[in-house]
Amino acid sequence: MRTIVNSLRQLSASLRMLLIFTVILGVGYPLLITAIAQVPGLKNRADGSLVKVAGNVVGSKLIGQSFTDANGNPLTQYFQSRPSAAGTGYDPTASSASNLGPESIVDTLPDPAVKSDTGKQSLLTQVCSRSVAIGQLEGVDGSRPFCTPDGVGAVLAVFWSGPGYHGTVTRVVSINQAAPAKPFISTYKGVAVQVGKFGEDYAKGQVVPIRGNAPAHPAVPADAVTASGSGLDPEISSAYARLQEARVAKVRGISVAQVDALVAKFSKGRDLGFLGQPRVNVLQLNIALDKVYPYSKK
Amino acid sequence: MTDTWAGIIFLGTLILALALVHKPLGDYMARVLTSKRHLAVERGVYKAGGIDSEADQTWGSYLRAVLAFSGVSVVFLYIFLRVQQHFWPPYAVPQMSHSQAFNTAASFVTNTNWQSYSGENALGYVVQMAGLAVQNFVSAAVGIAVAIALVRGFTRNRTDRLGNFWVDLTRICLRILLPISIVFAIIFVGSGMIQNFHHYATIHTITGGTQTLPGGPFASQEVIKELGTNGGGPFNANSAHPWENPTVWTNWLEIFLLLCISFSLPRTFGKLVGDKRQGRAIVAVMASLAILSVALMLIVQTMHHGTVPTAVGASTEGTEQRFGVPDSAVFATGTTLTSTGAVNSFHDSYTSLGGAMTLLNMMLGEVAPGGTGSGLYGILILAVLTVFVAGLMVGRTPEYLGKKLGGREVKFASLYLLTTPALVLVGTAVAMALPGERASMLNSGPHGLSEVLYAFTSAANNNGSAFAGISVNTVFFNTVLGIVMLLGRFLPIVFVLALAGSLARQKPVPASDGTLPTHRLLFVGMLTGVTLIVVALTYFPALALGPLAEGLH
Numbered sequence: 005m006r007t008i009v010n011s012l013r014q015l016s017a018s019l020r021m022l023l024i025f026t027v028i029l030g031v032g033y034p035l036l037i038t039a040i041a042q043v044p045g046l047k048n049r050a051d052g053s054l055v056k057v058a059g060n061v062v063g064s065k066l067i068g069q070s071f072t073d074a075n076g077n078p079l080t081q082y083f084q085s086r087p088s089a090a091g092t093g094y095d096p097t098a099s100s101a102s103n104l105g106p107e108s109i110v111d112t113l114p115d116p117a118v119k120s121d122t123g124k125q126s127l128l129t130q131v132c133s134r135s136v137a138i139g140q141l142e143g144v145d146g147s148r149p150f151c152t153p154d155g156v157g158a159v160l161a162v163f164w165s166g167p168g169y170h171g172t173v174t175r176v177v178s179i180n181q182a183a184p185a186k187p188f189i190s191t192y193k194g195v196a197v198q199v200g201k202f203g204e205d206y207a208k209g210q211v212v213p214i215r216g217n218a219p220a221h222p223a224v225p226a227d228a229v230t231a232s233g234s235g236l237d238p239e240i241s242s243a244y245a246r247l248q249e250a251r252v253a254k255v256r257g258i259s260v261a262q263v264d265a266l267v268a269k270f271s272k273g274r275d276l277g278f279l280g281q282p283r284v285n286v287l288q289l290n291i292a293l294d295k296v297y298p299y300s301k302k
Numbered sequence: 303m304t305d306t307w308a309g310i311i312f313l314g315t316l317i318l319a320l321a322l323v324h325k326p327l328g329d330y331m332a333r334v335l336t337s338k339r340h341l342a343v344e345r346g347v348y349k350a351g352g353i354d355s356e357a358d359q360t361w362g363s364y365l366r367a368v369l370a371f372s373g374v375s376v377v378f379l380y381i382f383l384r385v386q387q388h389f390w391p392p393y394a395v396p397q398m399s400h401s402q403a404f405n406t407a408a409s410f411v412t413n414t415n416w417q418s419y420s421g422e423n424a425l426g427y428v429v430q431m432a433g434l435a436v437q438n439f440v441s442a443a444v445g446i447a448v449a450i451a452l453v454r455g456f457t458r459n460r461t462d463r464l465g466n467f468w469v470d471l472t473r474i475c476l477r478i479l480l481p482i483s484i485v486f487a488i489i490f491v492g493s494g495m496i497q498n499f500h501h502y503a504t505i506h507t508i509t510g511g512t513q514t515l516p517g518g519p520f521a522s523q524e525v526i527k528e529l530g531t532n533g534g535g536p537f538n539a540n541s542a543h544p545w546e547n548p549t550v551w552t553n554w555l556e557i558f559l560l561l562c563i564s565f566s567l568p569r570t571f572g573k574l575v576g577d578k579r580q581g582r583a584i585v586a587v588m589a590s591l592a593i594l595s596v597a598l599m600l601i602v603q604t605m606h607h608g609t610v611p612t613a614v615g616a617s618t619e620g621t622e623q624r625f626g627v628p629d630s631a632v633f634a635t636g637t638t639l640t641s642t643g644a645v646n647s648f649h650d651s652y653t654s655l656g657g658a659m660t661l662l663n664m665m666l667g668e669v670a671p672g673g674t675g676s677g678l679y680g681i682l683i684l685a686v687l688t689v690f691v692a693g694l695m696v697g698r699t700p701e702y703l704g705k706k707l708g709g710r711e712v713k714f715a716s717l718y719l720l721t722t723p724a725l726v727l728v729g730t731a732v733a734m735a736l737p738g739e740r741a742s743m744l745n746s747g748p749h750g751l752s753e754v755l756y757a758f759t760s761a762a763n764n765n766g767s768a769f770a771g772i773s774v775n776t777v778f779f780n781t782v783l784g785i786v787m788l789l790g791r792f793l794p795i796v797f798v799l800a801l802a803g804s805l806a807r808q809k810p811v812p813a814s815d816g817t818l819p820t821h822r823l824l825f826v827g828m829l830t831g832v833t834l835i836v837v838a839l840t841y842f843p844a845l846a847l848g849p850l851a852e853g854l855h
Contacts, residue, residue, distance in 0.1 A: 020350065022371065022374055026436050028480075031432055069513060071509055099543050103744055103769070104651060105650055106610045106653050107745075220615065279553075283623045
């Protein structure tokens with residue numbers, strides 16, 4: 005009986021203490037900080053660093069956006085943000101990274117009979133296809149190591165006559181390419197390379213990514229082909245900004261030097277010389293472009 | 303300046319800052335935890351809570367208070383999460399399922415902050431600040447309280463009393479965690495972290511599209527998320543989210559905050575046992591392991607080995623442009639060496655050896671420097687084991703800080719050390735044996751095994767970070783991981799407090815020629831070695847099948 009009374013007393017003290025802490029730490033503390041955040045200078049930041057154009061909020065300077073049309077194609081008059089895994093792209097209600105691993109290199113091919121099926125792209129193929137697309141858009145070489153010219157992961161499934169990948173090679177399939185694509189190499193170890201087919205099982209083959217002869221430092225920068233951790237990265241690298249200058253200048257009918265001057269204005273180096281990385285804020289840059297060099301559709 | 307050099311200076315300034323606060327913060331915590339005086343507000347708390355603040359508790363009574371408080375917290379948070387949709391809504395939130403509410407409650411009470419939900423869709427502002435953030439404070443304080451009770455086991459003699467849990471808890475919250483949080487929360491608001499109660503607002507962008515922007519009182523939560531080595535962020539992307547970590551210097555501050563208490567507690571320990579050299583030896587072990595780990599992480603992440611990183615030309619997948627690869631690698635090391643689990647970049651997309659480093663860091667038992675409090679008691683347990691092993695080598699009765707380590711003490715230490723590996727390895731094996739659960743993996747092959755192994759390692763060590771590809775919002779994972787978190791937190795606490803009780807009862811043995819000096823370099827080396835060997839022997843087979851197989855194929 006005494007132990008029950010003691011336990012009940014213990015539990016009631018616990019509950020009371022928890023409620024007291026809830027009031028102090030869970031209500032008092034955040035409300036105090038919120039009250040302090042109403043001070044001019046802090047308020048705008050506490051509200052999300054919102055950016056206005058002609059009195060309307062058009063975004064937050066800290067939250068990235070897509071600069072694409074309704075179909076997801078890049079709007080060429082704007083600088084483009086990094087790829088995003090947040091929802092359908094830059095969705096702040098679904099912040100997320102891709103979470104695909106460094107050896108995510110084998111795709112699931114789409115079913116040709118189902119029109120809407122896009123299969124499941126590996127991280128490697130995502131990187132390769134973005135690189136090719138950006139290369140075309142900006143007029144540079146979009147090739148990368150381990151990528152096919154048509155922009156998928158250059159990966160072979162190699163089948164051997166013996167177990168444990170021994171003996172002779174019997175069959176080689178470029179598993180991320182589907183007909184009507186041409187295999188990115190015609191033969192491997194003397195065997196003709198086939199392209200992959202939806203529904204075929206390549207699990208018995210040895211997965212061999214092929215490096216190819218693309219430069220180790222591709223023309224399309226790393227940040228342009230990889231998704232950020234938040235999916236809401238507001239910034240791009242200086243290299244990616246420079247790559248886009250010529251295209252934006254051409255579409256807007258201004259000189260590259262004019263664009264470059266604006267890019268410089270929204271560029272940041274490393275803070276204090278060593279914190280973080282040099283970067284360019286895309287939303288602020290695009291707003292400034294519209295303001296200084298308005299774009300009119302021809 | 304190259305990226306690598308900037309990264310090295312970034313790390314160097316952090317180490318310097320931690321070294322600078324080590325002494326003042328450690329001394330301050332020692333004063334707070336030994337002071338005879340109660341503040342007026344604390345007396346008010348004790349009165350309202352019906353607490354006898356002068357009572358000195360036995361280890362059993364201290365333990366019962368820890369368990370009662372934590373148990374009540376789990377139930378309270380579970381109910382709060384189940385009824386959150388009725389609270390004053392900044393926006394409509396759904397009701398959380400039974401299994402997810404249990405998982406989340408267990409997760410925040412155990413200082414794990416594993417999240418099987420994504421904050422921006424699943425939680426309202428009220429439950430974030432008055433439910434989860436409160437546990438961010440008190441779960442960290444429970445860790446420190448238990449560590450201090452263990453230290454009292456060494457300092458007290460011929461008594462069965464270890465102090466008063468309620469007084470420890472209250473003082474740690476109100477005198478240590480809250481003041482630091484207030485200062486940094488204001489700085490964080492100034493950096494651009496949000497602190498508002500806005501509805502989700504849909505805005506029209508300059509391209510003619512729309513974007514929905516959330517709100518929330520989150521700068522105040524962000525501080526204690528790091529300071530209390532909690533790690534559960536209000537947004538799914540955690541400290542990668544620009545509103546949780548807007549600038550490169552908040553990134554530096556967040557790493558600093560999540561390390562500062564754990565790296566200062568050895569000073570508190572040294573001060574309390576009356577021999578600061580003992581504290582220095584402990585912090586030396588923590589620092590050597592941490593520096594070794596962060597150096598390896600920086601090397602593998604900047605070398606960016608592996609198919610996709612080679613194709614990209616850098617391991618930038620899952621990292622933010624403002625932070626870059628080196629600063630992200632430092633964060634990843636800090637968060638997995640403590641029990642934080644906050645992430646500013648996504649470990650699933652790290653190079654395979656970088657991913658292995660994050661796993662290895664957690665498997666070290668998080669003692670370099672570990673979670674708030676749990677890091678100190680974890681390494682003291684390893685120190686007990688080291689002294690015992692050394693005693694076996696030279697054939698003397700092992701003594702640590704004037705206390706004999708007999709069969710009883712070593713049994714408690716061994717039970718402590720066996721708990722987590724048992725939970726991790728058995729849990730992973732069960733999950734991999736069930737076909738339905740294997741389907742939760744996002745990646746296939748060795749990387750898929752790493753995802754499951756990471757989940758159980760993270761839960762059992764109360765870390766809370768994830769190889770986030772795995773879908774863990776299933777009844778199986780929510781329930782099993784919730785149980786693993788509770789056992790991984792409270793079983794070790796039982797053994798720590800039992801050990802403390804047994805130490806406090808002894809009368810001190812004077813040091814003799816045969817006593818192993820535990821403040822010398824020799825001991826630092828031995829403790830480091832024991833820590834590494836225990837981990838290597840326990841986890842190597844599992845690591846070999848996961849990240850090592852992936853990285854070395």
